[in-house]
Amino acid sequence: MSYDVVRAVLDATPGPLHPAARETLLAALDSGWADPRRLHREGRMARRLLDTARESVAAQLGVRPPEVSFLPGGSTALTEGLAGLRYAGRRRGARVVAGAVEHSAILVPSRALAAAAQDPGLLAEVPVDSRGCVDLSAWRQALTHPGTVVAALQAANQEVGARQPLTSALGAARARGVPLLVDATSSLGRDPVPTGYDVLVGDARSWGGPSGVGVLVVPERTRWRRPGAPSEVEHGRTDVEPVVALVLAAAEAWRQSAADLDEDQAARRLVDRIRATAGAIPDTEVVGDPLDRLPHVTTFSVLFADGEALVDELDRRGIAVASGSACTASTLEPSHVLRAMGVLTHGNVRVTLPLASTLPGGHAEREAAVDLLCRELPQVVADVRDRLGTAGL
Amino acid sequence: MTTPDPDGRSDAAVLLDARGERCPLPVIRLGRLARDLGPGALVRLLATDPAAASDVPAFCRMRGHELLSTTAWADSHVSTPTPSPVAPESPMATAYLVRVSATTGEAGR
Numbered sequence: 057m058s059y060d061v062v063r064a065v066l067d068a069t070p071g072p073l074h075p076a077a078r079e080t081l082l083a084a085l086d087s088g089w090a091d092p093r094r095l096h097r098e099g100r101m102a103r104r105l106l107d108t109a110r111e112s113v114a115a116q117l118g119v120r121p122p123e124v125s126f127l128p129g130g131s132t133a134l135t136e137g138l139a140g141l142r143y144a145g146r147r148r149g150a151r152v153v154a155g156a157v158e159h160s161a162i163l164v165p166s167r168a169l170a171a172a173a174q175d176p177g178l179l180a181e182v183p184v185d186s187r188g189c190v191d192l193s194a195w196r197q198a199l200t201h202p203g204t205v206v207a208a209l210q211a212a213n214q215e216v217g218a219r220q221p222l223t224s225a226l227g228a229a230r231a232r233g234v235p236l237l238v239d240a241t242s243s244l245g246r247d248p249v250p251t252g253y254d255v256l257v258g259d260a261r262s263w264g265g266p267s268g269v270g271v272l273v274v275p276e277r278t279r280w281r282r283p284g285a286p287s288e289v290e291h292g293r294t295d296v297e298p299v300v301a302l303v304l305a306a307a308e309a310w311r312q313s314a315a316d317l318d319e320d321q322a323a324r325r326l327v328d329r330i331r332a333t334a335g336a337i338p339d340t341e342v343v344g345d346p347l348d349r350l351p352h353v354t355t356f357s358v359l360f361a362d363g364e365a366l367v368d369e370l371d372r373r374g375i376a377v378a379s380g381s382a383c384t385a386s387t388l389e390p391s392h393v394l395r396a397m398g399v400l401t402h403g404n405v406r407v408t409l410p411l412a413s414t415l416p417g418g419h420a421e422r423e424a425a426v427d428l429l430c431r432e433l434p435q436v437v438a439d440v441r442d443r444l445g446t447a448g449l
Numbered sequence: 450m451t452t453p454d455p456d457g458r459s460d461a462a463v464l465l466d467a468r469g470e471r472c473p474l475p476v477i478r479l480g481r482l483a484r485d486l487g488p489g490a491l492v493r494l495l496a497t498d499p500a501a502a503s504d505v506p507a508f509c510r511m512r513g514h515e516l517l518s519t520t521a522w523a524d525s526h527v528s529t530p531t532p533s534p535v536a537p538e539s540p541m542a543t544a545y546l547v548r549v550s551a552t553t554g555e556a557g558r
Binding site for chain 1: 471472473476477480481484498499500502503504506507508511
């Protein structure tokens with residue numbers, strides 16, 4: 057490989073900000089600092105920038121600008137998006153149906169509400185198979201329970217890349233009159249934009265934008281109502297003013313990354329290479345569907361190794377990866393995604409490729425980063441197992 | 450430490466007490482003991498690590514061992530079925546009864 061990689065950044069959650077988005081951000085900090093609700097020239101300028109960003113993101117999503125709201129992050133947008141559907145259906149019930157590998161921003165608040173109501177039945181967590189794919193018959197079954205007012209399903213999983221059967225899941229929800237929230241926080245800018253949903257949620261980090269910009273799409277036909285006091289911010293869907301410069305940078309990042317037509321196939325080839333390298337290491341399980349997945353995400357678990365040691369050792373060799381193992385989390389709990397899939401949670405390594413267009417060296421730099429990982433990984437695993445005395449066990 | 454089953458169970462499982470140990474230690478110790486005991490042996494692993502709830506079944510699947518039961522393990526050594534094997538909420542130990550693969554040492558290689 058000709059590219060001399062300094063740091064192999066293979067944990068793009070968030071990844072580096074797209075360079076054009078960075079320039080937009082800096083310029084917008086100078087020109088878009090004012091409150092967009094003010095009537096003076098500075099306020100009107102901020103309003104114009106915000107409107108431009110909204111039009112641009114709406115165009116990428118194939119929706120109308122008033123249907124798009126910017127919230128302070130993907131997690132917030134998920135929690136608020138779900139709460140609004142739930143509140144709009146409050147006269148019919150309060151029950152939520154969600155996939156077992158959904159984002160914590162869906163599962164944790166729903167569990168808390170069920171616990172507060174002392175009714176564990178208020179949240180149905182639909183099991184997934186070993187590839188991370190939701191069990192459709194269990195999904196249909198869960199929707200039949202009376203009082204179900206909202207269902208939530210990911211376009212694809214952020215840890216293992218598994219795509220969910222959105223079309224069938226939507227059909228089942230529609231048949232029961234239950235609105236479906238689709239979580240596209242990991243897939244926008246990486247995979248085709250979902251078209252069938254009642255609420256759609258995104259996160260600018262998935263397309264090379266900055267942290268702190270969540271996207272909540274509420275189509276006009278959807279019954280959605282924000283609980284709590286009415287707000288005039290972002291079409292009444294939040295009470296937090298968006299940071300105009302961040303939103304503008306997010307829109308610019310998506311415009312730029314969407315122009316890279318080689319991205320999908322290039323990312324798939326690199327992930328295939330990582331999967332093959334990891335799969336050739338003894339007692340190592342490559343997780344998730346080999347084909348029906350996000351192009352840029354993969355994960356594997358190494359028996360008799362600990363995730364923390366693998367992450368540390370790779371980092372020492374210039375490679376940044378994440379892990380779903382308990383020892384790398386702030387809690388003692390391993391990744392709920394790996395657990396729901398019934399796969400090994402220790403010795404876990406998670407790779408999320410940055411978009412090639414966000415790297416100074418583009419595709420060549422990213423390929424060199426993956427080359428480095430594939431070159432170092434077998435020895436790193438051997439070293440960690442040696443240290444634990446588990447080599448050859 | 451491994452000791453013969455202290456509460457005189459008839460299944461003659463070897464007790465492996467990994468309570469208080471964190472992942473991946475309980476599974477590593479289970480792997481070592483399975484290798485040492487050989488095919489067909491019974492091991493009862495006690496663990497408090499929440500990761501063991503998914504890692505012990507995954508390890509057994511990868512190595513061809515048979516996970517016979519997963520039960521709650523109170524200090525009184527009275528075991529009752531756990532409501533959910535994947536989500537132990539309390540620090541109470543879980544007992545995993547494992548029969549070592551007939552081809553131990555070879556499976557999964």
